Amino acid sequence: MVPSRVILVCALLLLGPSVALAEKPDSKKVLAAVKTQLNTLKAPGAVMEVLKDAAVDKTFPEHVFVTVLYPQFPVARAVPKPLKPACLYVQGGDGKLTLLADLQALNDYFGRNVKARKTDEEIKNASKAFLKLYQHFQQDGFYAFALMDGETKIEMGEQGKECTVVSVVMKGGNGKMTLVVKFNPEGNYIGVSTSQLLERGPRPRCQATKLLDPDPIVRHMAEEALLSMGRHAREYLLEQRAKASPELQKAIDAIWERIQREGR
Known part of the structure; x- marks a missing residue:
């Protein structure tokens, strides 16, 4: 049996040099x-x-x-x-x-x-x-x-x-x-x-900085907005985490873990 690669090469030669x-x-x-x-x-x-x-x-x-x-x-x-x-x-x-x-x-x-x-x-x-x-x-x-x-x-x-x-x-x-x-x-x-x-829909503005807001309504709105953005908020959350306090870093980590856990 003639290998298929040889057949292909021969066919290309028959078709001429312009075929590649x-x-x-x-x-x-x-x-x-x-x-x-x-x-x-x-x-x-x-x-x-x-x-x-x-x-x-x-x-x-x-x-x-x-x-x-x-x-x-x-x-x-x-x-x-x-x-x-x-x-x-x-x-x-x-x-x-x-x-x-x-x-x-x-x-x-x-x-x-x-x-x-x-x-x-x-x-x-x-x-x-x-x-x-x-x-x-x-x-x-x-x-x-x-x-x-x-x-x-x-x-x-x-x-x-x-x-x-x-x-x-x-x-x-x-x-x-x-x-x-x-x-x-x-x-x-x-x-x-x-x-x-x-x-x-919601887009990153200042939601990450509001995760520890003393007003529970503000905190809830920030969480819901970030959950709505889901995994697409990753770069924003990483950027905010890099300049956040240790307490806010924990809150950012928690919301990201929830995004992953819920498959958002």
């Missing part, structure tokens, strides 16, 4: 490259994560996306242009690192890279991927979004197929986001329309 297998970049190296880029822009202090999502991986199998978030609570942090408080970086098999700072940049990137989506499944995956990436632009570190997969549907529009995708806010507030992602008859991405209404 693009490899997905190493996520750790991409993360390091983003950090270097942010340092060059003199923009430290970002929370960075490699984005992991099934629809994104299916739509961009050779790309690595990194979410970049500058915390805006309890004190807003200014970021230099062309960055935004919540933005994305992406690197494909060509090794080029690209900043996606807003809807227009994401729209352009999809226009260049999302083509020939012939099946409904491919169109749905591409649309879900757009929603997942677009959601990050609305992120302030406390929202938790959930895809309403049952509401995903494809209809025929004037220019081709249109896929509706919907997500709702599960934590960090209330709201809903609806996107209609459009494709031409060749299956190429051609645009998107967005509709959203988001209402923020």
Whole structure:
């Protein structure tokens, strides 16, 4: 039996020298490259994560996306242009690192890279991927979004197929986001329309400093706000703990333990 690797190599040789297998970049190296880029822009202090999502991986199998978030609570942090408080970086098999700072940049990137989506499944995956990436632009570190997969549907529009995708806010507030992602008859991405209404829930202000307030109502309100924020309040609590008195440190530890114990 001829090994499958040999068969693959022979097939590539028959197809000619212009054919090559693009490899997905190493996520750790991409993360390091983003950090270097942010340092060059003199923009430290970002929370960075490699984005992991099934629809994104299916739509961009050779790309690595990194979410970049500058915390805006309890004190807003200014970021230099062309960055935004919540933005994305992406690197494909060509090794080029690209900043996606807003809807227009994401729209352009999809226009260049999302083509020939012939099946409904491919169109749905591409649309879900757009929603997942677009959601990050609305992120302030406390929202938790959930895809309403049952509401995903494809209809025929004037220019081709249109896929509706919907997500709702599960934590960090209330709201809903609806996107209609459009494709031409060749299956190429051609645009998107967005509709959203988001209402923020509690955000870090001074709640940690009120955990020992002599007024029990104030203490209760501070606790409830922190519990509502859940694990997303971790960085804020750590920051406040570092400059708190021993008594307040114990109170902060207790509220964090409760957040973890209750799975918030």
